[in-house]
Amino acid sequence: MTEPAGNMPIDAKIKPPMTSLLYQLADDDFILAYRGSEWLGLAPHIEEDVAFSSISQDTMGHAAMFYQLLADLGEGNVDSLAHARKTSERRNAVLLELVNGPGHYLSSAQYDWAFAVVRNYFYTQAKKIRMDSLKNSSYQPLAEVALKVNMELYYHLLHWKTWFIQLMQAGGEARTRMEAAIGRVLADFEGVLNLGPLAKEMAEHGLIEKEEVLKQRWLFIMKPVFETVKLAVSEADLAMKTGNGRIGEHTADLDDALSTLSEVYNINPAASW
Amino acid sequence: MLKTALEALHNVKDPEIETISIVDLGMVEQIKVEGQSVLVKLLPTFMGCPALDIIQKNVEGELGKAGIFEKIEVQFIYHPPWTSDRVTETGRIKLKEFGIAPPPKFMSETGEWHVDCPFCGSAYTTMDNLFGPTACRSILYCKSCRNPFEAMKPVSTMM
Numbered sequence: 526m527t528e529p530a531g532n533m534p535i536d537a538k539i540k541p542p543m544t545s546l547l548y549q550l551a552d553d554d555f556i557l558a559y560r561g562s563e564w565l566g567l568a569p570h571i572e573e574d575v576a577f578s579s580i581s582q583d584t585m586g587h588a589a590m591f592y593q594l595l596a597d598l599g600e601g602n603v604d605s606l607a608h609a610r611k612t613s614e615r616r617n618a619v620l621l622e623l624v625n626g627p628g629h630y631l632s633s634a635q636y637d638w639a640f641a642v643v644r645n646y647f648y649t650q651a652k653k654i655r656m657d658s659l660k661n662s663s664y665q666p667l668a669e670v671a672l673k674v675n676m677e678l679y680y681h682l683l684h685w686k687t688w689f690i691q692l693m694q695a696g697g698e699a700r701t702r703m704e705a706a707i708g709r710v711l712a713d714f715e716g717v718l719n720l721g722p723l724a725k726e727m728a729e730h731g732l733i734e735k736e737e738v739l740k741q742r743w744l745f746i747m748k749p750v751f752e753t754v755k756l757a758v759s760e761a762d763l764a765m766k767t768g769n770g771r772i773g774e775h776t777a778d779l780d781d782a783l784s785t786l787s788e789v790y791n792i793n794p795a796a797s798w
Numbered sequence: 799m800l801k802t803a804l805e806a807l808h809n810v811k812d813p814e815i816e817t818i819s820i821v822d823l824g825m826v827e828q829i830k831v832e833g834q835s836v837l838v839k840l841l842p843t844f845m846g847c848p849a850l851d852i853i854q855k856n857v858e859g860e861l862g863k864a865g866i867f868e869k870i871e872v873q874f875i876y877h878p879p880w881t882s883d884r885v886t887e888t889g890r891i892k893l894k895e896f897g898i899a900p901p902p903k904f905m906s907e908t909g910e911w912h913v914d915c916p917f918c919g920s921a922y923t924t925m926d927n928l929f930g931p932t933a934c935r936s937i938l939y940c941k942s943c944r945n946p947f948e949a950m951k952p953v954s955t956m957m
Contacts, residue, residue, distance in 0.1 A: 572927045575927055575931070579930070579932075582933055587846075669877035670876055672877070672879050673877075673879040675957065676881070680928055680929070684928065
């Protein structure tokens with residue numbers, strides 16, 4: 526359906542870091558969009574339901590574009606890349622796969638809105654920094670996709686930042702719950718900022734800037750926001766407590782999500798959607 | 799033949815806004831005719847848009863109706879990215895007829911934007927939700943004629 530990027534031959538040395546980066550970008554957006562879709566009907570108010578589902582739909586669209594770039598490099602078709610890969614083959618950050626809260630979206634869901642706001646805001650800002658860097662990627666098809674993603678991301682970032690600042694400044698229960706959520710998110714945020722074992726090669730080939738540069742940029746951009754809401758966050762707070770998704774370490778939350786989301790696909794993997 | 803193809807594409811409407819064609823939405827980047835084959839390159843408005851498959855089928859259908867093409871191909875490309883300033887003047891009028899305010903032509907440096915009510919033309923409008931029923935639209939409210947309305951979201955590479 527899309528224009529093949531295959532007309533650009535890719536060097537054998539560049540391919541491993543290239544596909545590694547694309548799997549991370551695709552899997553991050555894919556699983557977070559899925560978690561977002563579970564919120565449908567459960568958001569704090571109806572306008573938020575409209576906004577959050579629209580954001581999740583855009584994000585799923587971004588994942589589809591990254592999977593398409595992988596398909597163009599001969600990694601398989603988009604549907605199987607999204608549905609048929611096992612937990613150990615996934616490269617998303619662990620933070621993004623964690624459940625929204627206890628319960629199931631069909632019954633007795635006790636989802637935590639503070640966790641949704643913090644996870645989405647921090648991630649969206651990191652993704653924005655990544656896309657800005659990718660606009661100058663040496664791999665032209667990726668640079669073009671980044672430009673497109675970036676335009677939609679503008680609205681997502683505005684949305685989550687607004688929620689974050691308002692809830693942080695609300696005081697009371699909102700502040701308490703937000704601070705708890707920030708603690709949980711930071712404890713695994715290093716897993717989002719890290720680019721995996723081939724990070725060095727990615728930078729050497731000009732696919733994306735150095736991991737450390739992107740991380741410092743995230744801290745730099747977040748600093749004034751944290752100051753506004755009177756929150757002390759330092760680099761030392763960033764950790765990877767639950768595991769490194771970039772090397773295939775994941776939680777049972779991801780197993781459960783994959784078996785739910787691929788249920789229909791697995792009825793007939795050869796079907797055309 | 800190119801003219802026939804373009805005419806056919808004018809008959810392909812946005813599946814959710816029946817007054818406006820994909821040409822007036824600025825989605826058609828290129829029409830390439832070679833012998834009896836035609837290749838149409840389209841720019842998706844928003845990537846997750848579920849209407850893309852329907853649009854592709856409708857393009858193939860309309861070009862098929864023309865009866866002069868043996869091979870019809872439709873591709874979605876990302877580059878150049880679709881931006882809201884690609885909507886034509888006719889497109890802006892058609893959107894308004896449907897009750898959707900066309901995307902603002904101007905956005906301030908802070909990213910704020912403003913649109914007039916598509917029903918009464920009043921500038922006295924407020925943003926209700928940046929996100930609307932589809933990825934490309936926002937929901938607003940006119941304080942003058944007291945109607946809720948939708949507006950096409952501005953999208954630019956400057957963002």
